[in-house]
Amino acid sequence: MTVNFSCFFLLSVLVLSSRVNSEPVQDKQALLAFLSKTKHPNRIQWNSSTSACDWVGVECDANRSFVFSLRLPGVGLVGSIPSNTIGRLNQLRVLSLRANRLSGEIPEDFSNLTLLRNLYLQDNAFTGEFPISVTRLARLTRLDLSSNKFAGPIPFAVNNMSHLTGLFLQNNKFSGSLPSINADGLDEFNVSNNSLNGSIPGSLSKFPKSSFAGNPALCGGPLRPCNPFFPSPEPSPIPPETPGEKSKNLSVGAIIGIAVGSTIIALLLLLFLILCLFKRRRQPPKPVTAPTGSVPPAEAGTSGGTTERERNKLVFFEGGIYSFDLEDLLRASAEVLGKGTVGTSYKAVLEEGTMVVVKRLKDVAANERVFEIHMETLGKMKHENLVPLRAFYYSDDEKLLVLDFMEEGSLSALLHGSRVSGRTPPNWDSRRKIALTAARGLAHLHVTGKVVHGNIKSSNILLRPDHEACMSDFGLNPIFSNTASSSRFSGYRAPEVVETRNVTFKSDVYSFGVVLLELLTGKSPNQTSMGEEGIDLPRWVQSVVREEWTAEVFDVELMRYHNIEEEMVQLLQIAMACVSIVPDQRPIMQEVVHLIEDVYRGETDDGLRQSSDDPSKGSDGYTPPIELRTPARSVTP
Structure with missing residues (x-):
């Protein structure tokens, strides 16, 4: 009994001593590296021989196993934040470096701070564009980048931070238009005193004028109404006169002279306006439409x-x-x-x-x-x-x-906007119909019009109430410069377009194949617009199929439907033929139309006609150049 009690006592002492001596070693090294590489006065005195949890501005968790909070406001830090220092504090919840003299860009390794809740970097001299590394911090609730020198556009990727309750970007040099930010949980928002322009998205119109003040070219929402087609920025405000200026010492004669001159100029302008109106009335009207x-x-x-x-x-x-x-x-x-x-x-x-x-x-x-x-x-x-x-x-x-x-909107909104807009995801019949009718429109462009679409993506496929698709924004590439048009539809571009910047009928087929994969998988190939690294959708599908998990490719929303596995695999075969790396191995659009029609197994009750003399309605004599080597696994709802 005495031996057991002694063992228990010894074990308790060891446990307690381990807690007392617990030390976040890696976090401590990261903090020391930050301090050694950043200029600072003697206000920060971190003793390497003591626990980091006892340092000024540092707070650890209850077990003293990691740094929970780092608060160093107004301590005189100077220069840029070194990489591979603060970015290593991957358990950090609160970071405050406000009111220092920090400059440069935010390190990319800030994206490692995935548990961060509050980030305060205001009142410094940070430069560069909106830090993309910060947009990857999905758990942020408060972000303050105000009173710095950030420039460039505010990216749509701020929507990745879906838990934000406060976003403060005022007193910077941000430019461009405001993105449509989901403001459902946003209580505080401020972009005043920047160089933003265009209309304020409806989602942000709930905030007061003060949130947008100091952006002369902004309009809509709580500000002045927009003229959407010919916007003109407000005139620059006239600076107030300072004491000692000559205007305050003008003589009475000078004031009278100015008044008389202004009156004469006003009369001349009025006469000119009357003459212009008289001349315009004498001209017969000409039809416009x-x-x-x-x-x-x-x-x-x-x-x-x-x-x-x-x-x-x-x-x-x-x-x-x-x-x-x-x-x-x-x-x-x-x-x-x-x-x-x-x-x-x-x-x-x-x-x-x-x-x-x-x-x-x-x-x-x-x-x-x-x-x-x-x-x-x-x-x-x-x-x-x-x-x-x-x-x-x-x-x-x-x-x-x-x-x-088109009241029904785009295919992109139908596939990826369901949760936000309240729409139900499209069923298999709708997706099949969209694939066929979009193919017919594109085939007509290629065969009858001899026009390359050049900008195929799901947001440019619009829908009628019966879920028939209509291709939009076609044939516009020739009016843009090569440089401007080369990055217009990232995620849908054929490999050769990335290199040559020239769109062709075959590159259209590739882009259409990506849309088919989007219909089948429910995944967007253009996630870079959301601030993510994006996915190469064709490569991802090939990798899944190669591992003999074909059924895992398909959108989970399709799992509730019975007896469609064979049709989904058939459409997947067509899509994979379209996204072949070698352009000559891709089918032409008339053949794609015929292949998709075959998926219908001759059905005509839904009003979708089979091939006719119109070349956009399909052609015979084509089989897919590739086959899936493994059948789809059984799919159950």
Whole structure:
């Protein structure tokens, strides 16, 4: 009994001593490395012979096994944060380095601080773009980067930090437009005193004006209304006069002279305005819209005619269904639909209730004549699975396209926006129909129009209420410079496009194959836009199939449906043929249409016709160049 008690006592002493002497060795080394590589005054005195948990500004967990919090506000730290120091504190929850003289960019290894809840870096001199490493800290609740020298755009990747309750970015040099930030849990938000422009997303309009003040080119929400198609920044404020300026010492005669001169100038301007109005009234009005038979052929032409291509005129295409002019468009209420790779799209609601989409193109390199000729070509593309181009506008400052508004939105929103928008994920029949009708639209572009789409991705596939697909944003690459267009659809680009920057019919087939994989897997190949490293979707699918886990490829939302395994594998075979690395091994789009039609096994009850004389409806005599070597595992709901 005495022996047992002695053993128990000895064991207890060992346990207690181990707790007392516990030391976060790796965290201590990281902190010492940080302090030794960063200039600082003598206010920080960390003794390497004592426990890091007892140092000023350092807080450990209850067991003293790791550093929980590092708070060093206003202690005179100077210079950049060395890499491989603070980034090694992978158990850190709170980091405060505010009110120092730190500069440079935030180290990339900050992305290792995955458990961080609060990050305070305000009142320093940090530079560079918004730190992408910080956007990977998904558990952050408070982020304060205010009063630094950060520049560039605020990335959409801030949405990765889905637990944020406070985001403070004021007093920096951020530029560009505000991304659509999910503000459901966001209680405090501030981007004042930057160089932001454009419209404030609706999700952020709940915050007060003070959150956006000091950005003269921002509009919408709590600020002034936007003119979405011809925005002009507010004039720079006139600085107040300082004491001692001459304006305060002007004589009475000088003041009278200024007043008389101003009156004369105002009268001259008024006379000039009256003459301009009188001259304009004397000119007969000219038609703007050119639907079939509404204006003489000499004026209308095939796409509006040269007489309509006057300044401030929309050019409508023959057979159009709309009747409005540019002034109607400017008076329309507008809502931002999305900021894509070729420009920003707006939903414009005209006074009579007509809804259209107006796309403001950016980075256009083509001159007016080349632009008009190319728009004429695209305006002739008519097919039930293409979004028709209705009109265009060209000026030195603005290039606009007018298209039909599709209420059902895009395939991207249907697949990946279900949780946010409340939509139910598409079932197998819908996905199959989308694949076939999108293929038919693309085949029509290739065969009948001889036009390369060049920008195929799920956000450019729009849907009708019956879930038939319509291809949008097609054929626009030639009006952009190679440099501007080379990165327009990362994740969907064929390997040869990455190298040559030239899009072809075969590269379109590759991009369409990626869309098919997106339909089957439910995964987006363009996750880089969300601040992630992104996935090479074709390579991922090949790796899964190679390991004989074919069924693991498919979207879990499809697991609830019975007896579709064979059809899913067939469509997967078609997709894998399309994304072949070698362009010549890819099928042409007519063959893709026929292969997808075969997946229907001759079904016609859903209104999807089988192949006809139209080359976009499919062709015979083609088999997939590859086969899955293993059948799909049984899929159960």
